[in-house]
Amino acid sequence: MGRFIIKLLDDFRQFLADDGVTLTELSQKESFAITKQWTSSFAAQSKNLSEIHGRNAVEHWLKTTDENLILLFLSARISAFPISENSRPCTANRYEGRPIDLSAYNELEFAVFPESYEWTLIHTHEDGAFGGPYFLQSLNSSL
DSSP states (O other), X not given: OOHHHHHHHHHHHHHHHHTTOEEEEOOHHHHHHHXXXXXXXXXXXXXXXXXXXXXXXXXXXXXXXXXXXXXXXOOXXXXXXXXXXXXXXXXXXXXXXXXXXXXXGGGGOEEEEETTOXXXXXXOTTHHHHTOOEEEEETTOOO
16 A cells, blocks of 8 residues: 555544544455445445435535444445555445544545445545545435
C-alpha cells in the first residue's frame, strides 16, 4: 500500500475519531464473507434497488439511524464500480458512532451499510465526475 493511502487512512481514522466514530478492523475471514454478501446485494444491476446520488445521497446517509454499521474499503476486485487499481482484498471494519459526512475521503473508496444489507452508501474517486456518492437501498427496505 502506498504512503499516500496509508497517510490518507490515518487521516481518515483521526477525522472519524474527532467526531466520535471508531473503526475496528475485522478479520480477513469476516471481511471476505462481508464482501461476498455486499457484492451480491449491491454490486449487480437489480430492479430491487433504488438509487439516490450526489448531495442527496449524503443527506440520506446523515439521516440514517441504523446501528451495527460496516465500513468496507473497496478494491478493483469488485468490478461493478469505477474504482482504483487497488488489487488488495477488501477490508471490513465495524463503524461505531453517528453518521458523519465522509465525502472528503472518497479517494479511499468505500461503502458503509448496516449488517442487514438494506442499504449502502458508496464513495469512489469518481464521485464528482459521475454524480456520486451513491445511496442504494433495497426496495423492500423500511427506509
